[in-house]
Amino acid sequence: MHPDHTVTVEEAVQVLAMVGDLSMGQPTDQSIRTAILAERLALQDGAPAGACAHVRLVTLLRWSGCTANASGFTALLGDDVAGRDAMLTQTLPQGTRMSFTSVAPLARIHCEVSGAIAQAMGLPIEVETGLRRVWEHYDGGGMPERLTDADIPRLVYYTNLASDLEVLARAHGIEEALRMIGARADKTYPAALARLLAAHAGAWLAALEAPPCPAQVPALRERVPLSIVADMIELKLPWLLGYSRRVAGLAERAAALAGLPEAQQACLGRAALIHGIGRAAVPNAVWQRPGKLGGADWEKVRLVPYWTARAGVQIPSLRLEATLASHAYERLDGSGYHRDLDAGTLTMAQRILGAASAYAALRMPRPWRVACEASEAARILAQEAAAGRFDVQAVEMVAAAAEGSAYEAARPVAQHRKLLSERETAVLRRLSLGESNKEVARALGISPSTVRTHVESIFRKLECSTRTAATLKGLTLGLI
Template sequence: MQPDHTVSVDDAVHLLVMIGDLSMGQPTDQSIRTARLAERIALADGAGRAGCAHARLVALLRWSGCTANAPGFATLLGDDVGGRDAMLRHALPPGHPLNFATVAPLARIHCEVAGDIAGMLGLPAEVEAGLRHVWEWHDGSGTPQGLRAPAIPAVVYVTSLSGDLEILARTRGLDDALHMIRAWGGSKYPAALAELAARHAAGWLAELDAPACPADEPLLTRQVPLMLIADMIELKLPWLTGYSRRVAELAQRAAALAGLAPEQQRCLGRAALIHGIGRVAVPNTVWERAGKLGSADWEAVHLVPYWTARAGTQVPALRAEAALASHVYERLDGSGYFRNLDAEALAMPQRLLAAAGAHAALCAARPWRAACGEDEAARILADEARAGRFDADAVALVVNAAGGQAPAAPARKGVLSEREIEVLKRISLGDSNKEAARVMQISPSTVRTHIESIFRKLECSTRAAATLKGLTLGLI
């Protein structure tokens, strides 16, 4: 893969914003609106320019760990997307299993991954600290550490309050929102801050709804790897780990074999890395269902490439890549989605991306089936091409690309032992200690010992954070 698959920090943040909003079942402008409220609250509370900027960034990125704990919320609530939306609106049904004991481990995963992402983006230490403590409460009843004032960064209160104000005013009305915010004053955030926000809330919200909001100031223009976005998306479904990287590798190599221009090759690789954005809007239970999907499930799945296309409207610098990425599920006979395009509308880049995505998927294990070998994947795709769904030339190019010599792996620099890397690969795919032990033919206690060593060496405490760091370091 070419080394120039990078984006500015500003673009990375806005991709993460959209992914976070979709993951939490929110409108795609929810975090942007919350960030604008956070700036206003911070300014009214006496924060300077830097403090307001930190509040904005924490509010924008407060959902950036939400793909990492999606499996836990799916187990807890059944629907990780709709369930978290109901949680934010305080509309969960009576008797639901969400309580401090059940949510604390999920909050720990979320905060660790969000903080790590801030570090990888090179954001200020104050932003990283805010994200690592974003679920703490003023009175010590929050998570993940149960901190209380003054140990909690002030930006946490501003972010929490702005998020509550935006969501509750939109879903329950301003009067109910202010009643709830005042009731949480002194527990969730300082009472004085809650009262300050309540006094100005109507005016601030009206400004957000005005035809033209003031333009947001740009963040950092420093470049960061686009692969970070792909890796963060795939934390939602551990068995997808590394999938988009593989699609990008196949698509680019096939494009080179096809003689496409270097810029087209680059666009294909970048499109492959972001093609999964819309996947986060669909509950994990849909993705992991072994049986036939129902009509409602298919309706949600058909919107996946639509949401990916929408990313181009939020991040204009990736408009071409997002548009190309949204064609990954189109088929030559018009049976694909979401546009139901046919052969006349699909050029070679779209055809290569579709074939690369299908090949990479077939060659990876899924909860409902084992991985196909490369020969079997080639046969299946050839059959699909003969049936008119894939381009035969594109399939041949992708199969040839898959059979070519793999690019050299990055130097591991002795961060982990080979055995620890093997364990990390297993847990990154969602294996339990027992499952990893069975595959590796060692005892579960030995796996546990290796995991403890991995956590210590990678300076993390959750499997999701270890997976993200392992991918970033080239260990898996």
């Protein structure tokens, strides 16, 4: 792990909370507001101070697994972002089918991934357990395990009640929100706790409005890799995994070749790791659209760097990196986005980031094309530079960086290489691309039953039960 590519757990939680809000179609402060409400409910219920810190963390991270099941919700609802917003606000079109059997597998992915993220950041077991059970209900009708009250931490009820109040009051008004919450009493959460919330709901919501609410994140100064943010974002699309790590390695090496100061090199690497924050707000259907995008789709895509820039406003300690990251799609001829800047205003660091992100994208396969060879990617970028869209020096430095070990520099040091066998690692790498057992078998020249045996072994060794959670653990442990 590059020492300059770490953040405090506190900072990581704030970024992951924002990404979760964007993925769920919510305002970027929704998790912050909900965390404040959940803590107030916990205090009113008599929870001790330590438990309140756990409540805040669970509430801020409860959507941290939602990028991992975006593909599933796309298949189920057509639009993973707007569809999940409609789920939260209870405004799904009449007749929408949301059966237990269709949603439970998606809930399992969500809970496993969010639990794995908590584990990777070294958060208390109470937080990890809460995240793994955040979809469970008081009456046993929740997901994915249908646990009942005896096995559900009380902090899950604080989180879910606060979330329902914040979302439903914003969508329907406080009176209707409390009626809807009352209808869920003794089903989703205990009736007594729902009544306690209702008694204070008006005052607590009013208090959120002025002054602006702080992030309310516990002061957690341990450091974790910033790549955990990139990995969480990129679980949204199987073909995107590892992209930001590659951009980081390329950009940092290219900056060194260009003679930029070390501090700027490090800032470029960190910016590359978070430059995809805004991608969470764009529905998967847009990213997977074959052919050229229409105007409406492009307007969504143009907002990607805007939301990335907003992360710097919401998390001041990452303002420099977020500002730089939000220039990844600007072009020298003014054809980029979202600011429509041109050569007169783009710095060399911004030019390098743009070239690095374009080169890394060309070198990776996409659903609509195969990956370009290194020489072809360099040729395409050189043509773009000649046409005035990229900086010639930046393109040359990125191409030179690609000939070295830039990609490897972006990968974590693999201290757990022996955890999986060579064949299991190969299987996991194929699974991370979204391939089925049959596709993996065909690619590796083995039988589907052998793949199934390897998958079972991978799950056992990585202590997970879903492919997405295995992918995340493989990334964080440096196995893939």
